[in-house]
Amino acid sequence: MARGFRLSTELVGGVLLGAALGWLLDRWLGSSPWGLIVLVLLGFAGGVLNVMRTAGVMSSGGPKGPN
Amino acid sequence: MGDPIHQFEIKKFFTLGHLGPYEIAFTNSALFMLIAFAIVALLMLVPTRQRALVPGRLQSIAELSYEFIASTIRSSAGNEGMRFFPLVFSLFMFILVVNLLGLLPYAFTVTSHIIVTVALALLVFFTVVIYGFYKHGLRFLRLFVPSGIPIYILPLVTAIEVMSFLSRPISHSVRLFANMLAGHITLKVFAGFVTMLGGAGILGWFGAVLPLGLTVALTALELLVAVLQAYVFAILTCIYLNDALHPGH
Numbered sequence: 001m002a003r004g005f006r007l008s009t010e011l012v013g014g015v016l017l018g019a020a021l022g023w024l025l026d027r028w029l030g031s032s033p034w035g036l037i038v039l040v041l042l043g044f045a046g047g048v049l050n051v052m053r054t055a056g057v058m059s060s061g062g063p064k065g066p067n
Numbered sequence: 068m069g070d071p072i073h074q075f076e077i078k079k080f081f082t083l084g085h086l087g088p089y090e091i092a093f094t095n096s097a098l099f100m101l102i103a104f105a106i107v108a109l110l111m112l113v114p115t116r117q118r119a120l121v122p123g124r125l126q127s128i129a130e131l132s133y134e135f136i137a138s139t140i141r142s143s144a145g146n147e148g149m150r151f152f153p154l155v156f157s158l159f160m161f162i163l164v165v166n167l168l169g170l171l172p173y174a175f176t177v178t179s180h181i182i183v184t185v186a187l188a189l190l191v192f193f194t195v196v197i198y199g200f201y202k203h204g205l206r207f208l209r210l211f212v213p214s215g216i217p218i219y220i221l222p223l224v225t226a227i228e229v230m231s232f233l234s235r236p237i238s239h240s241v242r243l244f245a246n247m248l249a250g251h252i253t254l255k256v257f258a259g260f261v262t263m264l265g266g267a268g269i270l271g272w273f274g275a276v277l278p279l280g281l282t283v284a285l286t287a288l289e290l291l292v293a294v295l296q297a298y299v300f301a302i303l304t305c306i307y308l309n310d311a312l313h314p315g316h
Contacts, residue, residue, distance in 0.1 A: 005242070005245070005246065006238075006242060006299070009237075009238040009241045009242045009245065010234075010238045012238075012241075013234040013235075013237035013238035013241060014230060014231065014234040014237075014238075016234075016237060017230065017233055017234040017237055018230060018234075021233075039230075042226050042227060042230045043230050043234065045227040045230065046227050046228070046229075046230030046231035046232075046233075046234055047230075047231070047234060049227055049228070049231045050231050050234065050235070050238065053231075
């Protein structure tokens with residue numbers, strides 16, 4: 001359970017951060033809803049990246065290319 | 068049945084002063100932080116005063132915890148990481164003692180409040196950012212630019228890397244906070260079942276054995292979670308500090 005919990009917080013953290021940043025950006029720039037859409041997707045991708053790193057699919061030191 | 072959330076209530080003991088519109092109060096949270104600080108200080112200072120060649124029990128605890136954190140830092144952040152030993156060791160001991168204190172009956176769990184864990188995670192985050200820029204200057208930003216990526220998808224990958232970096236303090240803090248919160252609520256709910264079933268007559272007494280056994284088992288599990296989460300927080304701190312020390316990969 002601890003492992004699954006760890007992975008899920010990584011993913012949720014990324015999405016939440018993207019949503020928050022996108023919402024703020026929209027409020028400042030008046031670009032609603034594009035900032036939210038783009039940043040939620042980016043946050044989702046960042047969360048997936050964190051999940052993959054935590055799970056050890058990729059090397060924990062960061063990306064080293066497509067191997 | 069007792070309210071399972073009641074244990075997380077902040078109680079104000081007395082007011083220390085005012086900072087602008089905010090009241091600075093001495094709460095039960097502050098009290099348990101102080102107790103944890105005192106325990107850590109006593110555990111580290113008193114047994115090491117003798118400096119016996121053959122350590123006694125308490126000195127063994129102090130030495131073992133030193134060795135444990137030192138080897139964790141060396142394996143995940145290298146020998147340069149040892150300059151952050153005071154930070155990582157303080158974080159580990161504080162979270163460990165605070166988590167274990169929270170398991171005692173009537174005790175308050177400081178780490179079950181997200182503001183505390185966010186403060187700790189942001190401390191680590193800003194240490195990484197400030198030290199990274201101080202040590203490497205703008206080359207620290209190479210952390211976000213992986214090598215070996217074709218130029219046409221590089222902007223996208225960089226944006227994703229930035230998001231991945233920025234979301235770290237969220238998962239770092241939420242993990243500790245949610246583990247402690249969920250564990251303590253589960254414990255309280257199952258313990259509440261015991262009294263509820265016990266009040267339902269003689270059949271209830273037999274039924275109450277099940278949640279009672281579960282409560283005992285969950286307490287053991289919570290002990291594991293308390294230690295494990297302190298360790299996870301420390302090792303993630305090491306991994307993040309490793310980025311500040313060696314950003315180029």
